[in-house]
Amino acid sequence: MYYVKLSKSDYLPTRRNHPTASVKPLNLSRIQTYPLSSRHSKVNISDFSTSWRRGKSFKSFLDTLPDFLAVKSFRAVVRAIVRARERGRPVILGMGAHPTKVGLNPVLIDLIKRNIITAVAVNGAVIIHDFELAYLGHTSEEVDAEINSGRFGMAEDTGHILNSAITEGWEAGLGIGEAVGRYITTHPGKFPFRRMSVLATGEQLGVPITVHVAMGTDIIHMHPSANGAAIGGGSLIDFRKLVSLVSQMEGGVYINLGSAVMLPEVFLKTVTLSRNLGRSLKNITTVNMDFLPHYRPMTNVVRRPTQKGGQGYSLVGHHEIMVPLLAAAIIEQITP
Numbered sequence: 001m002y003y004v005k006l007s008k009s010d011y012l013p014t015r016r017n018h019p020t021a022s023v024k025p026l027n028l029s030r031i032q033t034y035p036l037s038s039r040h041s042k043v044n045i046s047d048f049s050t051s052w053r054r055g056k057s058f059k060s061f062l063d064t065l066p067d068f069l070a071v072k073s074f075r076a077v078v079r080a081i082v083r084a085r086e087r088g089r090p091v092i093l094g095m096g097a098h099p100t101k102v103g104l105n106p107v108l109i110d111l112i113k114r115n116i117i118t119a120v121a122v123n124g125a126v127i128i129h130d131f132e133l134a135y136l137g138h139t140s141e142e143v144d145a146e147i148n149s150g151r152f153g154m155a156e157d158t159g160h161i162l163n164s165a166i167t168e169g170w171e172a173g174l175g176i177g178e179a180v181g182r183y184i185t186t187h188p189g190k191f192p193f194r195r196m197s198v199l200a201t202g203e204q205l206g207v208p209i210t211v212h213v214a215m216g217t218d219i220i221h222m223h224p225s226a227n228g229a230a231i232g233g234g235s236l237i238d239f240r241k242l243v244s245l246v247s248q249m250e251g252g253v254y255i256n257l258g259s260a261v262m263l264p265e266v267f268l269k270t271v272t273l274s275r276n277l278g279r280s281l282k283n284i285t286t287v288n289m290d291f292l293p294h295y296r297p298m299t300n301v302v303r304r305p306t307q308k309g310g311q312g313y314s315l316v317g318h319h320e321i322m323v324p325l326l327a328a329a330i331i332e333q334i335t336p
Helices: 058-064 069-086 105-113 124-136 156-171 176-186 198-205 228-247 262-276 295-306 319-333
Strands: 091-095 119-123 209-212 253-257 285-290 311-316
Touching (some): 119 124, 119 262, 156 176, 209 262, 295 311
Parallel strands (some): 091 253
16 A cells, blocks of 8 residues: 655645635625616516406406416407408418317308408318318328228228319319319218318308318329329419418418418418519518417418518417317407
């Protein structure tokens, strides 16, 4: 065993010899303060929630919500939609398929009938679920169970009838939305549940329904009757219709509901085309509603289109809760 003798230089300096030993605490006796009552505060009890009382109205419930963060955005969206309706300005709904799959068609149809939603833009999946609901009253297959066998997306009725409707419409110069809506309404015997169809409602009431498709993304594209010229041509007609609608959206509202890619990309192009053709769109409201704030909706719907003017909002939550809540809040505010 070996021992090493340490010299004084091998030890750390004592506190007395440390370089900061001479630093003394700062004297705070001369700092300036002010009365709390003179300060602006971001939180005030006047904005707090109140507890619920059994038997009160829905409007009373809305009034109990605390006026902070998401509630402020929610109320601003309601005001924007109500104001647009009162002034006869468009309220355009851009929608993915999930809202239909969680049972919201009746709510959306009611908003259309009340002239709250004035136009609807959807992706290709929406027309499939909308068609199947009108046709049989049920939709949405078990993809995990069917993909291994090759049966996924192979329902004959859906592929054959929808492709036929799209092709017939294309040959008549119609976009996909009008073509499918017209097919459902003119074949009532095939569609006993057509009252649940957003596309049929649009056709019956003259409300534009446009369909925006990426080839290969929808199950009907796998069917041998799929006509690429009709699908692409019909979707292009609908795109140009949507441009026309967005170009008139000054003072109006655009809502992106559950589309993470397709509709945000389409909407951004309609905005730039509108401005290129001389429509400034300086006073518009845009809203994204989804479970998560995805990149494209937040960028292409909420932020970029409103840089020139207007306001963008994000409402995060499950569609099956948020859409009925928003619809009810709007209905409570509009003049009967």
